[in-house]
Amino acid sequence: MAELGTIRRTGAGVRTAEIDEGLRSHMNKVYSTMSVGMLITALAAWAISGLAVTTDPSITGMQIGADKYLTGLGATLYASPLKWVVMFAPLLFVFGFSAGINKMSAATAQTVFYAFAAVMGISISSIFLVFTGASIVQTFLVTAIAFASLSLYGYTTKKDLSGLGTFLIMGVIGLIVASVINIFLASSALAFAVSVIGVLIFAGLTAYDTQNIKNTYLQMAHSGDQEWLGKSAIMGALSLYLDFINMFMFLLQFLGNRE
Template identity: 65%
Template sequence: MAEYDTLRTGTVGARAAQIDQGLRAYMNKVYGLMSVAMVITGAAAWAIAGLAVTGDAASGVVQIGAGEYLTSFGAALYTSPLKWVVMFLPLVFVFGLSAMINRLSPAAAQLAFYAYAVAMGVSLSSIFLVFTGASIATTFLVTAIAFLGLSLYGYTTKRDLGPIGTFLIMGVIGLLVASLVNMFFNIDGLSSVISFLGVLIFAGLTAYDTQQIKGQYLAFAHQGDAGGEAWIGRSAVMGALNLYLDFINMFMFLLQFLGNRD
């Protein structure tokens, strides 16, 4: 009997160690995918902004500041009806990816995620026309530090963040509605309120989503390997997408407070 108990304890311990190792590898994959997507978005935004703005008055078509002009490409991107496509394409893209994720192979899901990161980069390129490069870099650093702390909290806390998450998701819907209203009616002071609430909401979602990602893997691991590598690949992409969105939104809302305008 003692030998059986020892064997059973050893088996359980080995299984727990295996799950812990798998969780670490899974979370590394999630953060790795997110990091690559962030690099793609930043590179795309910087490259598009470089093509859209020129200091040469002869080749510029619209003056946007002292010694700065939009090129014909920039004018088409930011002042023509194409701006609405650029603005809303990432939103359409993310809904499409979320709806189709279970029908995609892990490789296709990863490729779609990176394509979405490019679309987001094009959409965010306009920040280089509004804010100084130094303030963008500073805000990015502040966001990265906050994100790491919040995600670490979500990963390590024993507190169930589920009830908070439900409230925060409702807050995101409210932010979207308020942003659309402000876009068309430009209500005084509403932008500041939206930015303040946006920082709080996406800070909370960073911790919540991290806990959810961890919990989903643990539930999968304790159920066995049904679905195996395909589930892990697709789930890692969705986890990376959620954290990516938390980071991008927190960065954009913080930029409204910390960014210095050109």
């Protein structure tokens, strides 16, 4: 009986070690995919903003700063009706991606995620025209530190954060509605309130999503379905990517120095 008990304990220990190793690998996949997406977004935003500005006033005549004018591309993206498409394209992309991921392979889903990251870069490229480069870098570093701390908390805490999910998602919907309304109202007070609330909501979502990614893996690790786990890692990367981007954009509204 002692030997049988030892075998059972050893088997359980080996299984636990396998799950822990698998979880670490899964989280590394989530964070690495998210990081590549962030890099693609940054490069796309920087490249498009560079192509959108010129010192030659004869191209469009649309001045945006001292010796800065929009190029034809800049006028199309930021000063034509197409700007609405550029603005809302990432949101539509997310809805389509989430609805169709079950029909994709993990490799296709990863490619689509990277394509989404590029679209997001185009959508937020105007920040390089509005804010100073130094303030963008500074805000990014602040966001990175806050994100890492909150994600670590979500991963390590024993407290169940699942109860926050519905509340935070409803908060996101409220933020989207308020942001759309403020496009037409152009209220600085409402913009400030949205930014502050947005930072708090996406800070909470960072911890919540991290814990949810971890718990989802632990629940499904026994299935051995590597294709499903691969797509789960990509969806986890998408969730954390959106948390980071939104927290960064809201922080930039009141931390960034405008050109």
